Amino acid sequence: MAASKATFRIWRGEHGKGEFRDYETPVSEGMVVLDAVHQIQAEQANDLAVRWNCKAGKCGSCSAEVNGMPKLMCMTRLSDLPLEQPVTIQPMQTFPSIRDLVTDVSWNFRVKKEIKPFHPRKPDAPDGTWRMQQEDVERVQEFRKCIECFLCQDVCHVLREHHKYDEFIGPRFLIYVAGLEMNPLDTEDRLPELKKQHGIGYCNITKCCTKVCPEGIQITDNGIIPLKERVVDRYYDPLKRLFGIRKK
Numbered sequence: 001m002a003a004s005k006a007t008f009r010i011w012r013g014e015h016g017k018g019e020f021r022d023y024e025t026p027v028s029e030g031m032v033v034l035d036a037v038h039q040i041q042a043e044q045a046n047d048l049a050v051r052w053n054c055k056a057g058k059c060g061s062c063s064a065e066v067n068g069m070p071k072l073m074c075m076t077r078l079s080d081l082p083l084e085q086p087v088t089i090q091p092m093q094t095f096p097s098i099r100d101l102v103t104d105v106s107w108n109f110r111v112k113k114e115i116k117p118f119h120p121r122k123p124d125a126p127d128g129t130w131r132m133q134q135e136d137v138e139r140v141q142e143f144r145k146c147i148e149c150f151l152c153q154d155v156c157h158v159l160r161e162h163h164k165y166d167e168f169i170g171p172r173f174l175i176y177v178a179g180l181e182m183n184p185l186d187t188e189d190r191l192p193e194l195k196k197q198h199g200i201g202y203c204n205i206t207k208c209c210t211k212v213c214p215e216g217i218q219i220t221d222n223g224i225i226p227l228k229e230r231v232v233d234r235y236y237d238p239l240k241r242l243f244g245i246r247k248k
Contacts (some may be wrong), residue, residue: 004028006083008036010048011090016097021045022086027078033089034062034073037101049100057214060149064101065090070151070212092154105150111169114197118180119188136184142222143179145215146172152209152219158202168199171209171219178223181230195231200224 006027009020023040034052041048052062055074062073067081067088081087095103123130152171158164169177177194180186194200205228207220217223234240 004083006036006078007086008040009086009088010037010040010045010101012045012048012100014097014099018097018100020088020090027083029079031078032074033064033066033071033076033078033081033087036078036087037073037089049098049102051102058147060147063092063149063151063154065092065154070154072149072151072214075214092150094154094156094160095150107165108148108150108153108170108172111173112176115169115173115177115180116188116190116193118183118186120185121187130185132184136182139222140179140182142217143175145217146175147215148172149214151212151214155208155212156203157206157208158199162202164199164202167197168202171203171224174198174200174203174227175217175219175223178227181227191231191234194227195235200227200231203228 004027005024007022007024009022012018012021023044025036025039025043027036034050034055037048037050041050050062050073052074053059054061057072057075060072063070064073065071065088066073066076070092073089078087089101091097091101091103092105095105095107098104121130125131150172153159156170158168159170177190177198180188181190190198203224205220205225210217210219210221213219
């Protein structure tokens with residue numbers, strides 16, 4: 001991409017009130033959206049608020065919506081965008097606006113505290129360690145890749161459109177629970193909470209969360225669907241209902 005100029009339409013405002021403003025700035029090969037935002041911040045809008053940290057796609061800080069799609073600004077190359085028209089940049093719409101591109105994501109951390117923590121079983125080897133199958137270990141490693149950018153939370157219609165914050169923990173924390181439930185060492189039972197407080201039934205597996213995950217985690221197929229199956233097996237199995245098997 002040869003050096004040229006492009007227009008960036010950036011949301012400016014506080015607490016949900018504001019407007020889009022256009023900024024024209026030079027762009028060159030290799031630039032990402034965050035580069036352009038920093039350039040605008042340095043040269044034209046010193047008071048522009050933007051959250052970022054590593055600029056390497058690993059901290060999850062620079063989440064925003066670029067041309068209407070939830071993305072990490074540091075991983076969105078300008079060469080992949082149609083620069084003949086303004087590039088629209090706005091904060092994540094699912095969370096309360098603080099200022100400009102910065103949102104209040106503290107709700108996510110409160111939700112995490114409500115999830116039962118890891119509770120390992122007693123060591124089963126004489127040396128005080130555990131024995132487990134390698135495939136069981138590898139199964140939960142995928143969920144550990146989450147960088148908590150909350151893009152999956154942003155795109156989830158249960159939170160974004162229906163605002164079920166008190167009834168649904170969202171895809172990020174469903175895979176967090178999956179990582180605990182599928183851990184071969186864990187003994188805690190979280191199915192009652194998944195069914196009630198965590199609201200797993202609200203998810204209709206549209207896979208929109210999977211599509212925006214920058215780490216490529218198969219949130220729906222490998223995390224949410226297996227959890228749904230466990231809840232269904234315990235609470236809605238017709239044979240258990242027929243024979244009156246007591247459910248926990």
